[in-house]
Amino acid sequence: MSTSAISETKPNLLRVIAAWGVHLFTATGAVWGLLAILAIFEHDWRLMIVYMIVAMLVDGFDGMLARWADVKKYANGIDGALLDNILDYVNYVLVPAIFLIEADALPGSVRLLAASSILLTSAYQFTQTDAKTDDHHFKGFPSYWNVAVLYMLLMNLPPWVNFGFLMLFNIMVFIPIKYIYPSRNSYLRTLTLALTYLYGAIGIWGLMLYPNTPSWVVWASFLYVGYYLVLSMIPKNKSHAA
Numbered sequence: 352m353s354t355s356a357i358s359e360t361k362p363n364l365l366r367v368i369a370a371w372g373v374h375l376f377t378a379t380g381a382v383w384g385l386l387a388i389l390a391i392f393e394h395d396w397r398l399m400i401v402y403m404i405v406a407m408l409v410d411g412f413d414g415m416l417a418r419w420a421d422v423k424k425y426a427n428g429i430d431g432a433l434l435d436n437i438l439d440y441v442n443y444v445l446v447p448a449i450f451l452i453e454a455d456a457l458p459g460s461v462r463l464l465a466a467s468s469i470l471l472t473s474a475y476q477f478t479q480t481d482a483k484t485d486d487h488h489f490k491g492f493p494s495y496w497n498v499a500v501l502y503m504l505l506m507n508l509p510p511w512v513n514f515g516f517l518m519l520f521n522i523m524v525f526i527p528i529k530y531i532y533p534s535r536n537s538y539l540r541t542l543t544l545a546l547t548y549l550y551g552a553i554g555i556w557g558l559m560l561y562p563n564t565p566s567w568v569v570w571a572s573f574l575y576v577g578y579y580l581v582l583s584m585i586p587k588n589k590s591h592a593a
Contacts, residue, residue: 363425366421366424367425370420370424371429373417373422374422374426380441383405383406384402387403388449391449391453394454404558406438406442407442411551413435417431436477440477443495443497445470448467454500455510456500457514468521472525473496473524476491488530489531490527490530491527491530492528493530496520499517506569529583530583543578543582557572
């Protein structure tokens with residue numbers, strides 16, 4: 352084998368290893384989901400929070416790593432989008448559904464109903480052919496059930512109020528509003544990313560303090576939630592992109 356051939360083979364081998372490593376990193380989301388479920392069965396909410404945060408961090412960084420490693424070229428035997436959807440369903444839907452059954456966040460008479468409802472509506476949301484639109488939006492409420500149950504845990508609202516919000520979000524799954532995908536949004540991109548990272552950093556810090564999370568952390572986080580909703584509602588065109 353010539354020197355030039357060897358020099359070409361080594362980088363390619365390293366790229367293949369890196370690409371498959373990214374897929375393995377993504378797949379660990381299933382492990383964090385399992386650990387979160389085990390913590391739920393023990394009613395260890397703080398440990399559940401830790402595993403949910405790790406799962407969200409994996410989900411937040413794997414897309415960037417996948418593009419860097421060019422997994423579509425160097426590990427094309429794996430459907431990364433399918434893997435991501437499977438793990439999102441586990442961590443964003445199944446884990447919260449089990450929490451709703453085990454915790455006291457909902458009235459006992461409707462816990463199974465509420466958990467089943469988010470499993471069913473999310474199955475619909477995840478499998479729409481245009482669930483993620485070509486301009487990088489989620490169509491309908493994007494199954495942020497993990498975020499919803501964390502707010503329930505922190506805010507300690509009356510169980511029937513929590514149930515009402517869950518039913519509202521279930522309905523929103525079927526309303527074709529386009530919610531932004533923060534990491535790939537092109538409208539007010541710099542501001543949106545800055546606010547998203549700030550929301551994530553303060554949120555993680557506050558969650559790690561549970562059950563002594565300062566109340567201001569929860570209420571301040573709604574500023575970002577409001578920004579996210581308003582930005583999602585604003586009609587966008589190419590002249591707005593930045």
